[in-house]
Amino acid sequence: xxxxxxxxxxxxxxxxxxxxxxxxxxxxxxxxxxxxxxxxxxxxxxxxxxxxxxxxxxxxxxxxxxxxxxxxxxxxxxxxxxxxxxxxxxxxxxxxxxxxxxxxxxxxxxxxxxxxxxxxxxxxxxxxxxxxxxxxxxxxxxxxxxxxxxxxxxxxxxxxxxxxxxxxxxxxxxxxxxxxxxxxxxxxxxxxxxxxxxxxxxxxxxxxxxxxxxxxxxxxxxxxxxxxxxxxxxxxxxxxxxxxxxxxxxxxxxxxxxxxxxxxxxxxxxxxxxxxxxxxxxxxxxxxxxxxxxxxxxxxxxxxxxxxxxxxxxxxxxxxxxxxxx
Amino acid sequence: xxxxxxxxxxxxxxxxxxxxxxxxxxxxxxxxxxxxxxxxxxxxxxxxxxxxxxxxxxxxxxxxxxxxxxxxxxxxxxxxxxxxxxxxxxxxxxxxxxxxxxxxxxxxxxxxxxxxxxxxxxxxxxxxxxxxxxxxxxxxxxxxxxxxxxxxxxxxxxxxxxxxxxxxxxxxxxxxxxxxxxxxxxxxxxxxxxxxxxxxxxxxxxxxxxxxxxxxxxxxxxxxxxxxxxxxxxxxxxxxxxxxxxxxxxxxxxxxxxxxxxxxxxxxxxxxxxxxxxxxxxxxxxxxxxxxxxxxxxxxxx
Numbered sequence: 001x002x003x004x005x006x007x008x009x010x011x012x013x014x015x016x017x018x019x020x021x022x023x024x025x026x027x028x029x030x031x032x033x034x035x036x037x038x039x040x041x042x043x044x045x046x047x048x049x050x051x052x053x054x055x056x057x058x059x060x061x062x063x064x065x066x067x068x069x070x071x072x073x074x075x076x077x078x079x080x081x082x083x084x085x086x087x088x089x090x091x092x093x094x095x096x097x098x099x100x101x102x103x104x105x106x107x108x109x110x111x112x113x114x115x116x117x118x119x120x121x122x123x124x125x126x127x128x129x130x131x132x133x134x135x136x137x138x139x140x141x142x143x144x145x146x147x148x149x150x151x152x153x154x155x156x157x158x159x160x161x162x163x164x165x166x167x168x169x170x171x172x173x174x175x176x177x178x179x180x181x182x183x184x185x186x187x188x189x190x191x192x193x194x195x196x197x198x199x200x201x202x203x204x205x206x207x208x209x210x211x212x213x214x215x216x217x218x219x220x221x222x223x224x225x226x227x228x229x230x231x232x233x234x235x236x237x238x239x240x241x242x243x244x245x246x247x248x249x250x251x252x253x254x255x256x257x258x259x260x261x262x263x264x265x266x267x268x269x270x271x272x273x274x275x276x277x278x279x280x281x282x283x284x285x286x287x288x289x290x291x292x293x294x295x296x297x298x299x300x301x302x303x304x305x306x307x308x309x310x311x312x313x314x315x316x317x318x319x320x321x322x323x324x325x326x
Numbered sequence: 327x328x329x330x331x332x333x334x335x336x337x338x339x340x341x342x343x344x345x346x347x348x349x350x351x352x353x354x355x356x357x358x359x360x361x362x363x364x365x366x367x368x369x370x371x372x373x374x375x376x377x378x379x380x381x382x383x384x385x386x387x388x389x390x391x392x393x394x395x396x397x398x399x400x401x402x403x404x405x406x407x408x409x410x411x412x413x414x415x416x417x418x419x420x421x422x423x424x425x426x427x428x429x430x431x432x433x434x435x436x437x438x439x440x441x442x443x444x445x446x447x448x449x450x451x452x453x454x455x456x457x458x459x460x461x462x463x464x465x466x467x468x469x470x471x472x473x474x475x476x477x478x479x480x481x482x483x484x485x486x487x488x489x490x491x492x493x494x495x496x497x498x499x500x501x502x503x504x505x506x507x508x509x510x511x512x513x514x515x516x517x518x519x520x521x522x523x524x525x526x527x528x529x530x531x532x533x534x535x536x537x538x539x540x541x542x543x544x545x546x547x548x549x550x551x552x553x554x555x556x557x558x559x560x561x562x563x564x565x566x567x568x569x570x571x572x573x574x575x576x577x578x579x580x581x582x583x584x585x586x587x588x589x590x591x592x593x594x595x596x597x598x599x600x601x602x603x604x605x606x607x608x609x610x611x612x613x614x615x616x617x618x619x620x621x622x623x624x625x626x627x628x
Contacts, residue, residue, distance in 0.1 A: 117607030289429030
């Protein structure tokens with residue numbers, strides 16, 4: 001019974017998402033493309049933070065590593081994009097492995113600081129290194145994503161590509177979550193000592209979650225660089241890391257679809273709505289973060305249960321009962 | 327590398343370290359009173375300098391009253407932060423606290439941007455330098471080592487503040503109450519100490535200390551509305567480096583970080599100054615790997 005419900009949601013969501021481009025104008029698809037790309041990163045973050053309970057405020061750096069790897073390989077070495085895409089995934093996973101080893105020895109505030117520090121190291125490095133990486137201006141002219149000569153260049157094409165990749169990763173993540181590893185992740189997030197007492201290798205599994213989240217972020221970064229056709233340092237600052245963690249919190253910890261919905265909504269809010277207010281945008285964004293944390297620290301998941309299922313469904317149920325009584 | 331330049335970089339590092347020590351002290355003070363790490367600490371530093379600049383440019387006050395009013399303003403911001411942001415999310419856990427204080431830091435950082443739209447206040451978004459404490463003597467020269475007067479002021483005022491705080495926490499009633507609520511919250515409550523009020527005091531102290539650090543460093547580096555975050559993080563790194571949770575650890579770590587960073591910048595040819603902002607965090611990851619409890623930390627924690 002419980003296994004069936006995520007599948008139903010998946011199928012329903014896939015149908016809705018597949019039809020959307022036929023209804024909505026290209027302008028709206030733009031947000032959905034970006035939303036899908038960031039959702040890939042927050043999906044990885046959801047596994048790390050939502051299931052394993054470890055924070056990372058350095059995700060922007062992993063996105064950046066993915067973006068820069070793709071940009072360098074395609075523009076400087078003329079590699080095909082699809083190959084660069086896979087290499088980006090591998091390299092960002094590998095760097096997540098190297099960084100995760102020392103950093104994951106810490107917890108809570110210190111893990112946050114250490115990952116923030118890693119993000120800062122990456123940012124300073126790409127800003128200040130001119131050969132190959134291009135310093136402050138970054139790398140331009142990254143080609144569109146293409147598979148065997150077929151180029152994804154219009155918003156509709158990019159939309160289908162990004163959501164297909166996101167969907168594949170989502171199914172993979174759901175499998176992880178429902179497997180032995182996923183249960184171990186949850187055990188670690190609840191109580192590390194108890195988890196290790198039941199024979200879970202806490203250090204190794206934490207590292208695993210960290211590497212997965214880094215790899216997902218690398219995929220997102222690679223797609224982002226082909227979407228924007230550039231890789232520039234200012235796109236991969238702390239703000240992006242905060243954004244991803246915020247999306248996972250708002251989506252609800254341990255709720256994969258929730259983090260996707262939250263990412264898309266927050267992307268729409270931040271890139272479409274707030275950017276109009278220029279000088280005010282960052283201020284309003286900060287205030288929204290604080291208000292969200294004060295009023296919905298549990299994310300939107302419980303809200304759905306509280307307001308939709310209990311209130312509206314009950315009303316619906318009463319109506320049905322009335323009908324049947326007659 | 328000559329001995330003179332090593333001494334020179336060491337002195338520069340000491341003055342930078344004094345500021346890190348003040349920031350780290352702010353982190354530690356709040357953490358001891360409430361076991362919260364305030365990621366908006368760096369914004370106090372920026373805001374201290376920014377408000378002082380505002381009082382000097384727009385209210386046309388002289389240096390000392392502006393600095394005092396600036397510090398006072400930052401204290402008000404600190405108290406507002408505790409009351410409006412930290413208190414409401416206190417029970418929600420570490421993750422929410424990290425994000426909440428980061429959100430607060432985004433708010434404080436960008437609060438001057440809309441204000442700068444007003445006429446004659448455009449300068450609030452530009453980089454600025456505050457005047458030095460003493461303008462008559464620029465620098466002193468001793469056996470070939472040149473040290474600017476402002477750096478001496480930085481170290482001097484910081485040391486004075488540290489002594490003052492030491493006196494405060496050990497020899498005054500409120501200070502003792504704060505110390506005891508840091509050691510054992512429940513026991514402190516049982517003997518009638520209002521720990522909530524102690525948290526407010528700790529925010530007052532750390533905001534004031536941070537603001538003074540900012541006012542002191544702004545003549546040496548140009549400040550801008552967004553330059554607080556990185557200073558705050560480095561202060562945190564210093565406090566972790568020295569030994570987290572201890573006043574002495576924060577101070578020692580701050581000075582060590584300043585000096586090591588200065589040597590990295592000065593003595594690594596070619597790359598040192600290019601990657602200036604990176605060294606502190608590499609040191610952090612190194613220390614977390616080798617000695618996570620910090621220089622003078624005890625073995626058990628973390």
